[in-house]
Amino acid sequence: MANDKTTDSAQGNTNDANARVQELIKFVKIKEKPVELTGHYEVPCIKPDSFIDVKPQLLSSVEQLQRLGYPTAGLIPDWKEVFLKKMDEILKKYRSVKLFLDICVRCGACTDKCHYFIGTADPRNMPVARAELMRKVYRRYFTWQGKLFGSKFVNGSDLSEELLAVWYTYFYQCSECRRCAVFCPYGIDTAEITMAAREILNSVGLVQKYMHEIIDKAQTIGNNLGMQQNAIVNALEFVQDELQETTEIPDIQVPIDVEGADVLFVTPSADFFASPHIESLYGYAKVFHQAGISWTMSTHASEGGNFGLFVHNYGHMKKINKRIWEAARDLKVKRVIGGECGHMWRVLSSYSNTMFGPFDWLDSRYPRPQHICEFTLDLLNRGALKIDKTANDEFVVTMHDSCQVARGLEMGGTEFGQFEIPRGVIRGVCNRFEDMPENTIRERTFCCGAGQGLLGDDMIATRVKGAIPRMQAYSYAKREKGVNFVALICAICKAQLSKMFPTYGIPMEEVGGIHQLVGRAIVLGAKEGI
Numbered sequence: 001m002a003n004d005k006t007t008d009s010a011q012g013n014t015n016d017a018n019a020r021v022q023e024l025i026k027f028v029k030i031k032e033k034p035v036e037l038t039g040h041y042e043v044p045c046i047k048p049d050s051f052i053d054v055k056p057q058l059l060s061s062v063e064q065l066q067r068l069g070y071p072t073a074g075l076i077p078d079w080k081e082v083f084l085k086k087m088d089e090i091l092k093k094y095r096s097v098k099l100f101l102d103i104c105v106r107c108g109a110c111t112d113k114c115h116y117f118i119g120t121a122d123p124r125n126m127p128v129a130r131a132e133l134m135r136k137v138y139r140r141y142f143t144w145q146g147k148l149f150g151s152k153f154v155n156g157s158d159l160s161e162e163l164l165a166v167w168y169t170y171f172y173q174c175s176e177c178r179r180c181a182v183f184c185p186y187g188i189d190t191a192e193i194t195m196a197a198r199e200i201l202n203s204v205g206l207v208q209k210y211m212h213e214i215i216d217k218a219q220t221i222g223n224n225l226g227m228q229q230n231a232i233v234n235a236l237e238f239v240q241d242e243l244q245e246t247t248e249i250p251d252i253q254v255p256i257d258v259e260g261a262d263v264l265f266v267t268p269s270a271d272f273f274a275s276p277h278i279e280s281l282y283g284y285a286k287v288f289h290q291a292g293i294s295w296t297m298s299t300h301a302s303e304g305g306n307f308g309l310f311v312h313n314y315g316h317m318k319k320i321n322k323r324i325w326e327a328a329r330d331l332k333v334k335r336v337i338g339g340e341c342g343h344m345w346r347v348l349s350s351y352s353n354t355m356f357g358p359f360d361w362l363d364s365r366y367p368r369p370q371h372i373c374e375f376t377l378d379l380l381n382r383g384a385l386k387i388d389k390t391a392n393d394e395f396v397v398t399m400h401d402s403c404q405v406a407r408g409l410e411m412g413g414t415e416f417g418q419f420e421i422p423r424g425v426i427r428g429v430c431n432r433f434e435d436m437p438e439n440t441i442r443e444r445t446f447c448c449g450a451g452q453g454l455l456g457d458d459m460i461a462t463r464v465k466g467a468i469p470r471m472q473a474y475s476y477a478k479r480e481k482g483v484n485f486v487a488l489i490c491a492i493c494k495a496q497l498s499k500m501f502p503t504y505g506i507p508m509e510e511v512g513g514i515h516q517l518v519g520r521a522i523v524l525g526a527k528e529g530i
Helices: 002-024 062-068 079-093 095-103 115-120 127-142 144-149 161-170 179-183 190-204 209-220 227-247 277-291 307-311 315-332 340-357 371-381 403-408 417-429 457-468 468-481 491-503 514-521
Strands: 261-268 335-336 397-399 485-488 511-513
Touching: 002 161, 062 209, 062 227, 079 095, 079 127, 079 161, 079 190, 095 127, 095 190, 095 371, 115 457, 115 468, 127 144, 127 161, 161 190, 179 190, 179 307, 190 307, 209 315, 209 457, 227 277, 227 417, 261 277, 261 315, 261 340, 277 307, 277 371, 277 491, 277 511, 277 514, 307 340, 315 340, 335 340, 335 371, 340 403, 340 491, 397 417, 397 468, 403 417, 417 514, 457 491, 468 491, 485 491, 485 514, 491 511
Parallel strands: 261 335, 397 485, 485 511
Antiparallel strands: none
16 A cells, blocks of 8 residues: 555656646747848847747657657656656767767857847857756766756756756757857857757756657658658649740650659758748759759658657668658669758768668769759859850849858869859859858857747747847848849748748748759750750
């Protein structure tokens, strides 16, 4: 009987803990108004807890949670034990995380570099303060001083439901864009800490809804939008019909599942129909057609985006990425090319090789995946595409550097290729190009405000505030240089900015992809210089 009472009591405490944390992180719909566009962003005076009420929704579908391998009933009974076990596992597995927790000296170099701090003024959105949430637990439970003398001695934090709620709040107000790391004299990558924190939260049963619904659809159906194969075929056939009708070229195609094609082309599923994404799909098809290169898309690998990256879960990332390499082998292609998507390109280029490579069965001239901008610029430089730049003369174009491309990897095997190759394509198809202010582009680019799983409508307040630096930089270029179009190479940036531009009083039509511009300028017809 004594044991039964203990069990009942423990269960009661557990249920209380779950109920308490569910109440603390309950989703509340919050509206935020855009600021006036002056052309300049300012570092705000701090407003403690100004954004503590903004939290993403939790995933509650038992079926989806089971498929993803997470707890299904909210906070688990032994959550403190599992939390520390997972954190210990991460510290041993990813030595970089432990290093980042050890070496920060709180110099403050990162404090005013985060777009979410600039937008919200909440001091916990300073990268150093966000990382400090994990660092305090680290000092309390993973240093000998903390273990012996407790949290007060080491300025640590004891685990509590309140601490979990703060973690869930502020580690989902980070888009893992890594701008803070550029300015850190020690190279501390706060994005790695955010990803580790999200993995720990998932392990105890606090699973964010938006991102994991997408991961589940990508793993079970094959793409982020949950489109069945017949729907994909219908969508791509519609694109092909539109192309043939508008170009009056009957043999221009959007091939699907063609065995023996030279190129497997993968791109975010948003490109299949959503605007402005689909305009780039038209551009890709025109480039392949004019270059005379056989290509195909795949109904099996119908998604380039990979949200597994956002939650630090290599299992999810690998499952999603696996479809691309299965399709490449099954269709016996010689090379793989990726479309306009920041995190897709990072996973495809940086992680595929260790997960599924080496790709020694591809054409030896293309031993790794290529970016579509790299592919198109090569054709432009060789004179293989006939271009009429005047087709884009109504635009003064600028470029927003996607954070995952700008700070995550290189492009084309050349120094600064991730900056110069996309700009080279734009200059190759447009007469007028102007950069935004130097401190907002290239490696110092600001995130669009919705990366890494924050694109859901439940995070609209964060999106409006996080977009402020980019919107101010664009408004400056618009006012001073006459810019009226921002070219992008990221599906998330396209989705975010096409919503934020009207929010800030700028027409949505000023947002588009680089291959939207290519598609407008390319002159289809006789092959040249292939």
